[in-house]
Amino acid sequence: MEPVIETTDLLALDRQVCFALSIASRSVIGLYRPLLQPLGLTHPQYLAMLALWQHEPLSVKELGELLQLDPGTLSPLLKRLQALGYIHRERNSKDERALAVTLTPTGRQLRAEAEKIPPAIVARLGMDLDELQDLHQALMRVIAATRGTNGPEPQDP
Numbered sequence: 001m002e003p004v005i006e007t008t009d010l011l012a013l014d015r016q017v018c019f020a021l022s023i024a025s026r027s028v029i030g031l032y033r034p035l036l037q038p039l040g041l042t043h044p045q046y047l048a049m050l051a052l053w054q055h056e057p058l059s060v061k062e063l064g065e066l067l068q069l070d071p072g073t074l075s076p077l078l079k080r081l082q083a084l085g086y087i088h089r090e091r092n093s094k095d096e097r098a099l100a101v102t103l104t105p106t107g108r109q110l111r112a113e114a115e116k117i118p119p120a121i122v123a124r125l126g127m128d129l130d131e132l133q134d135l136h137q138a139l140m141r142v143i144a145a146t147r148g149t150n151g152p153e154p155q156d157p
Contacts, residue, residue, distance in 0.1 A: 021142075031124045035117050039110060040084055044069075044077055046114070049086065052103050053111050059092065060099040086110060 013019055029043045036046050044067075051066045052058060058066070064074045078101060081087045086107035092098040122129060 017142075028121075028125075031121055032117070035120055039113055042077075044073075045081055046117075048074075048077060048081060049107065049110065049114065052087065052101060052107070053114075057100050057102045060089070060101060063101055081107075 008015070032043050032046065036043060039046075041049065047067055048063065051063055055062075055066070060071065060074060060078065063069075063078075064071060067074065069077070078087065078089055082089055085104055088102045088104060089099050090102070092100045122132065125132065127135075
């Protein structure tokens, strides 16, 4: 009897981590859209507000590092949040080169409405909370691995 040799197509679309992450990301962000719309926020703006609710005040540089966004992407996003009346951007009195980002009273009050979003997302996903926490941990490991912070980078053969 001949041994069975399994062959798998390494390029099969449904086996690609990048494909699964891409579809999952778009799908989950799509669940947020109707919840964020009444707040006047896009998903990237929501992420900026989350960072500010947790860490305010932040410099634009610090916010960009937290969100992993470059200044060219972050600046227009912050301008729109300021136009909505949710944030202030002011020169840092200690360092004129740095812009400090702070919440307005309206931006702080928005947090109470935003607190309804995570439970609504969990309900819409219909997944067990433990399963979602495990997924979050796995994704954080993926993020760390892509940044080379999870041990040595693989060497070319």
